[in-house]
């Protein structure tokens with residue numbers, strides 16, 4: 189399986205808020221480390237889901253990949269090119285080939301432009317078809333996302349949330365991208381509408397060979413379509429692996445807790461483990477706990493966890509399955525793997 193998009197060790201901090209008292213005392217502005225060394229690979233024609241609680245850095249990864257925000261460090265590789273160095277025409281080409289769809293399609297669609305104008309604009313900006321063929325291509329795109337042909341003459345507010353998300357997807361597909369970055373694109377929709385959009389994505393992937401990076405906090409949604417899953421916690425990827433293995437045999441105590449918090453998913457032996465469901469407050473990203481950032485909530489934590497950062501471990505049988513946790517260190521590793529696997 190070849191990689192289409194690879195992120196290596198991405199780092200990005202944002203200035204955090206100070207209280208009035210902290211300002212008076214001249215305390216320096218704290219830093220929110222939204223990404224603290226994130227590495228991921230999106231394989232061609234596959235879906236990589238990025239999951240985790242609110243604020244763990246999912247959208248920051250997505251935005252960094254489409255260059256909506258700059259990075260402090262790290263590298264993004266697209267088909268062997270370092271995306272951070274792209275300028276001019278090469279950057280424009282990248283921006284066409286890697287498209288993003290957002291949670292709120294209403295916010296990203298121009299309310300004063302008809303759907304036809306919105307799609308035509310996307311086609312024209314990148315000169316996708318000769319001017320005489322734009323109207324025909326708009327009709328094809330509407331059919332592709334299963335919207336009625338007369339949608340072209342209507343304004344975004346005339347559509348439901350699910351239909352607006354189809355329009356946003358059609359606009360992204362208009363420029364024939366290889367990669368679609370979808371940030372919580374079904375989170376605001378009813379469950380039945382969610383299923384329609386997910387099926388549409390699966391269909392697009394099959395027909396167009398799209399590679400999809402799918403950001404979601406909802407594991408039920410992810411299970412539907414992910415080939416690979418990356419679990420994030422406080423700006424770090426704590427577990428990454430093939431979806432089947434990760435759902436059936438979650439290794440990281442955080443993944444196990446997330447799965448237990450979504451009971452309908454808990455079918456694998458790992459989910460029947462004795463690990464407690466997720467408890468305790470999510471620490472502030474301005475004050476990340478020492479050692480393993482999860483140690484303040486981890487039911488398996490032992491003294492070393494508060495002192496030493498855990499390192500990345502590859503599953504000895506399937507090296508695509510990776511986990512960052514001390515339970516997999518040295519002689520304890522075998523017991524831990526057995527414990528996580530049931």
Ligand SMILES: Nc1ncnc2c1ncn2[C@@H]1O[C@H](COP(=O)(O)OP(=O)(O)OP(=O)(O)O)[C@@H](O)[C@H]1O
Pocket residue numbers: 202203220221222240241242243244245246247248249405473
């Ligand atoms: N532009 C910004 N300025 C300041 N802080 C930011 C900015 N963007 C993100 N952050 C902070 O970085 C951290 C990660 O944010 P991010 O939006 O990536 O999380 P997320 O996983 O997408 O969360 P959610 O599930 O709520 O969408 C958060 O603490 C957030 O407050």
Ligand code: SF4
Pocket residue numbers: 440441442480481482483484486487488489490493498512513514515
């Ligand atoms: S390193 Fe320790 S605290 Fe962190 S997840 Fe593993 S067992 Fe829990």
Ligand SMILES: [Mg+2]
Pocket residue numbers: 246247248372
């Ligand atoms: Mg987000």
